[in-house]
Amino acid sequence: MDSWISGPRAEEIKDLRDKFIAHAANALEVGKSTFNGVSFSQIDELQRAIVRVVHALIDEILSIRITRPVVPIAPLGIFRGLDLLYSPSDAEAKMHQRWDDLSEERNGWNAGVLQEVTFSPTSP
Numbered sequence: 001m002d003s004w005i006s007g008p009r010a011e012e013i014k015d016l017r018d019k020f021i022a023h024a025a026n027a028l029e030v031g032k033s034t035f036n037g038v039s040f041s042q043i044d045e046l047q048r049a050i051v052r053v054v055h056a057l058i059d060e061i062l063s064i065r066i067t068r069p070v071v072p073i074a075p076l077g078i079f080r081g082l083d084l085l086y087s088p089s090d091a092e093a094k095m096h097q098r099w100d101d102l103s104e105e106r107n108g109w110n111a112g113v114l115q116e117v118t119f120s121p122t123s124p
Helices: 008-021 040-061 089-110 114-120
Strands: none
Touching: 008 040, 040 089, 040 114
16 A cells, blocks of 8 residues: 555655645755646546545455445535536536546546455565
């Protein structure tokens, strides 16, 4: 599980956090580093890793065995179906389809966690 959350992407985000976001680094600490932003793919990769570690620890190792969705509710909730000027019904339908696609992908992140944790080729 440690390898899931400690890789080059995690180090990139940690470095950015330490030097530019969470701490006020001085010029010596920043060195030649520049803040070039963070991509959604970096965030997605780390979010997936965190979700899988939480699932492995809580659901598999601690044996709670409750499958919880990663994305719990659809956008707009009780306001779904309102035709507002900023959200015409065709745009709302596209938004919900995109939400459903992303929810399905993210809710699949937990698949195979138990097998990876217990049958890892790097396990002793």
